[in-house]
Amino acid sequence: MPLGVNLDSLSDWSPQQMFVDLMKTARVPFGTAQDPFDDRGVPLGDDGWPLGDFGVVLSINRIDADQTYSLSFEGFATSISTYATSIIRNLSYDPIANLTTADLEVYPDTYIALGFSGVGPRVRNLKVLRPGYAPTQTFTTPFLTRLEPFQVIRFMDYLMTNANPVTTWSERTLPTSPSQARREGGAWEYAIQLANETRKDIWINIPALADDDYVLQLAQLMRANLDPGRAIYFEYSNEVWNMWPGFDQGWQNLWLARTEALICSEGGTCQCNVTSNLCAFDLETRDFVLAWRRIVRRDIQIADIFKSVYGPEAMLTTIRPVLATQMY
Numbered sequence: 001m002p003l004g005v006n007l008d009s010l011s012d013w014s015p016q017q018m019f020v021d022l023m024k025t026a027r028v029p030f031g032t033a034q035d036p037f038d039d040r041g042v043p044l045g046d047d048g049w050p051l052g053d054f055g056v057v058l059s060i061n062r063i064d065a066d067q068t069y070s071l072s073f074e075g076f077a078t079s080i081s082t083y084a085t086s087i088i089r090n091l092s093y094d095p096i097a098n099l100t101t102a103d104l105e106v107y108p109d110t111y112i113a114l115g116f117s118g119v120g121p122r123v124r125n126l127k128v129l130r131p132g133y134a135p136t137q138t139f140t141t142p143f144l145t146r147l148e149p150f151q152v153i154r155f156m157d158y159l160m161t162n163a164n165p166v167t168t169w170s171e172r173t174l175p176t177s178p179s180q181a182r183r184e185g186g187a188w189e190y191a192i193q194l195a196n197e198t199r200k201d202i203w204i205n206i207p208a209l210a211d212d213d214y215v216l217q218l219a220q221l222m223r224a225n226l227d228p229g230r231a232i233y234f235e236y237s238n239e240v241w242n243m244w245p246g247f248d249q250g251w252q253n254l255w256l257a258r259t260e261a262l263i264c265s266e267g268g269t270c271q272c273n274v275t276s277n278l279c280a281f282d283l284e285t286r287d288f289v290l291a292w293r294r295i296v297r298r299d300i301q302i303a304d305i306f307k308s309v310y311g312p313e314a315m316l317t318t319i320r321p322v323l324a325t326q327m328y
Contacts, residue, residue: 002151002152003149003150003151003152004150004151004152004153004154004201004203005147005150005152005153005154006154006156006157007153007154007155007156007157007158008157008158009157009158009160009181010024010025010158010160010180010181010182010185010186011025011027011181012025012026012027012057012058012059012060012061012181013059013060013061014061015061016143017061017140017142017143018139018140018143019138019139019140019180020129020130020133020137020138020139020140021127021128021129021130021138022058022059022069022112022128022129022130023056023058023126023127023128023178023179024179024180024181025059025179025180025181026056026057026058026178026179026181027039027056027057027058027179027181028178028179028181028182029041029042030042030044030050030054030055030056030178031054031055031056031057031113031115032053032054032055032115033053033054033055033079033081033115033116033117034055034081034115035055035115036055036056036057036083036113036114036115037055037057037113038055042054045122047124047176047178048177048178049122049123049124049125049178050116050119050122050123051122052119052122053077053115053116053117053118053119054115054116054119054123055081055113055114055115055116056113056114056126057111057112057113058112058113058114058128059111059112060111060112061111062108062109062110062111063106063108063109063110065108066105066106066107066108067105067106067130067131068103068104068105068106068131069103069104069106069112069128069129069130069131070101070103070104070127070128070129070131070135071088071100071101071102071103071104071126071127071128071129072099072100072101072102072126072127073099073100073123073124073125073126073127074098074099074100074121074122074123074124074125075098075100075119075120075121075122075123075124076093076095076098076100076119076120076121076123077100077116077117077118077119077123078117078118079115079116079117079118080102080114080115080116080117081114081115081116081117082104082113082114083111083113083114083115084110084111084112084113085106085107085109085110086104086105086106086107086110086112087104087105088102088103088104088105089102089103089104089105090102090103098121100123104128112128114128126178138190138193138197139194139197144197144198147198147200148198150200151200151201152200152201152202152203152231152233153194153195153198153200153201153202153203154203154233155186155191155202155203155204155205156203156205156235156238158185158186158191159185159186159191159204159205159207160182160183160184160185160186161185161205161207161237161238161249162238162239162247162248162249163247163248163249164183164184164185164207164208164209164237164249165183165184165207165209166184166185166207166209166210166214167207167209167210167211167214168210168211168213168214169213169214169217169218171184172184172185172187172188172214173185173186173187174187174189175187175189175190185207188218188221188222189221189225191204192221192222192225192226195226195227195230196225196226196227196230199227199229199230200230201230201231201232201233202226202230202231202232202233203232203233203234203235203322204232204233204234204235205234205235205236205237205238206218206234206235206236206237206302207237208236208237208240208248208249208252208253209249209252212301212305215301215302215305215306216305216308216309219305219306219308219309219310220309223309223310228318230318231317231318231319231320232306232318232319232320233320233321233322234302234303234306234319234320234321234322235299235322235323235324236295236298236299236302237249237253238324239324239326240253240291240295240324241291241292241295241324241325241326242326243288243291250291253291253294253295253298254287254288254291256294257278257287257290257291257293257294258287258290258291260273260276260278260294261273261276261278261279261284261290262279262285262287262290270285270287271283271285272284272285277297278290278293278294278297279293292325295323295325296323299321299322299323300321302321303315303319303321306319307319
């Protein structure tokens, strides 16, 4: 029978180990060169990379054998601290290309963290590749192997759907972001690439606060880059009905429904705002009922936007809306 699988969220401690480049799941915000775990952060440029000295935690997963990682970055640092039991070897700087390369030898039962001091020019585009992989490879072989039995990949945690703060397309994580392990979730481009490489259908979750332009830009990105043979399952956020205690998106949806559909006095008495189709047909005033209705309506709105990009013939074939709820 067809069976799907959820991905884990992206982090430096996840056992999933999705990416070849450790920097793609590095801990952000960056730490200091003296203490990479100091998460108070350092000054960043518009591209998200530090403006000066910094530290970064790449992985706290314990390894069970000696391994040598390939390290490279734009810029120069007079000192690279390795912490724990790892050593920098074969350090080389090419001033013409402004490129530093090195081998990072990591020994068993340790974490991987680096500190960059005496930076100049800026250190950018840091890459720390796992042993045995080419720079052109994005995903690890064990990760791809584990996906083989499944037909559908669900990206809910990869996208950090629960409590995701994104409202506009410009706020999303880019594939060029220093790390993908961000509160905004991983880049859509890598989700599309994974679906294409594995030939799996894709199950995505639209952030609860994302506006219509965000949905339109996403649909256009998928139309242009996702293989035509791949189906798209999509939900409006995740468990939006779940408010007790539940997720932030449940309360966000409740507040949006209440704000739109109810006119409330200072004493707390509310009446239906008949300009809203959430309550106009029956004058419903129970806010949790209005919230449930808004989930359905938003799902339809998202489906209509995808249909405008893919065409009506794609509905329920390529485009497959998912309306999730809970039975009592």
